[in-house]
């Protein structure tokens with residue numbers, strides 16, 4: 001598949017991103033996740049960034065500006081991966097980007113370790129996806145409570161987050177932050193904790209995850 005069917009372009013954070021109706025439209029306010037990731041890259045150890053649920057790729061690509069990190073992007077949508085590749089190329093970043101098309105549960109390999117993980121899973125409860133007819137259902141459907149794909153991300157992040165690493169994940173709002181906290185507390189085997197949250201108003205929230213204190217090396 002190529003991007004010959006490109007119907008739209010959006011400028012975010014100084015870069016131009018192409019997309020069409022097969023993928024979620026890149027949303028300008030989500031560059032806050034890229035900016036937070038860039039700040040975190042100053043404090044975490046060396047190594048590549050992992051982006052789960054990368055879509056057309058703007059969040060991860062913007063996180064690479066001003067640094068020399070490489071990026072592994074994972075999305076199961078063929079169209080999303082095609083756009084992510086085209087957008088990385090347009091930004092001059094393709095040489096630092098690896099795009100893996102497949103389920104996030106399958107695409108991170110045993111032994112791989114990342115100092116920073118960015119994740120933007122679908123988080124709309126299944127019963128509410130009809131409120132967003134312009135969005136592909138597979139890009140927004142978060143299951144019964146909106147947290148199904150988020151829990152999958154947490155289960156992938158935990159074994160692949162390097163020492164002193166951290167993750168920034170996008171969720172639907174305060175109820176989801178609470179849901180993540182409760183889920184983590186009920187699973188001591190998942191060695192992550194909610195460290196900080198930042199809101200997008202009624203458009204969702206960002207959650208910073210770190211190792212539980214007793215697991216951190218610094």
Ligand SMILES: C[S@@+](CC[C@H](N)C(=O)[O-])C[C@H]1O[C@@H](n2cnc3c(N)ncnc32)[C@H](O)[C@@H]1O
Nearest residue numbers: 024053054055075076077103104120121122139
């Ligand atoms: C909320 S969208 C975010 C896309 C992009 N980050 C953005 O802001 O436009 C979620 C993305 O996750 C992908 N996705 C959903 N479930 C997935 C899974 N189990 N494995 C891999 N990708 C998945 C969808 O194809 C979609 O592109």
